[in-house]
Amino acid sequence: MRVTILGSGSEGNALLLESRTTSVLVDAGLSYRKLVQRFDAIGRGVPRELSAIVVTHVHGDHAAHASTYATRFGCVVRAASETLGNLQLRASVAREAFSVGRALRIGDIMMRSRRIPHDAPQVALTFETKDASLGLVTDLGHVPKGLERFLSDCETLLLESNHDPEMLATGPYPATLKRRVGGRLGHLSNADAGDLLARLDHAPREVVLMHLSETNNAPHLARCSADAALGHRGTRVHVAHARKPLELGAVRQEQLQLGL
Ligand SMILES: [Zn+2]
């Protein structure tokens, strides 16, 4: 599976998953213009065809441009039933709800979902093909019991590492926002992300640290915390950027095509 993260953070989220036969865009938080620019930056155009746009939750940094994407790509918007009704979609946009906890096939990708704690209904997702498995977990205030089991087979894990608690506490946010971000229904700290990584039975091949705060975190702090939690388990750790795309799996795919 090829994974292209177009942007990750409160500025706007979108990522593209491509299997042999299926392309799915997860989240629609970047304007279409920015989406085009991000694809441009890696020397490719926007996908010609999408099987679905999956929206994790209703917050603007994930959902604001779902209608525009659906119209541009001419495809269906899929979201959990408790989210779909709260999305602001144009009447003409095709939409389909999925039930959290029930597997959903999109082309040759099997998607699974699980509720995670946030201040809007939110889901962790896994995407599985015959030869790859990926987990996506962002926008959660704490790690609920059993989440590590849900993620146990993921070779690639995209995991929120939003803030350093000390930077948040001493930073410029107003007290109410500090409480929201650091609270049980806010965003995951570097340390909490590390705890989850340390609890996984099988270390993923790759971990991407997601949704870093540009105010209350620094990439080297998030990376240090993940590296310490993973120890010497051979996992490659990447940090997703708010304003720059990050491609995963492209090399492996090219090697396959070249028969290497
Ligand atoms: Zn978010």
Ligand SMILES: [Zn+2]
């Ligand atoms: Zn959110």
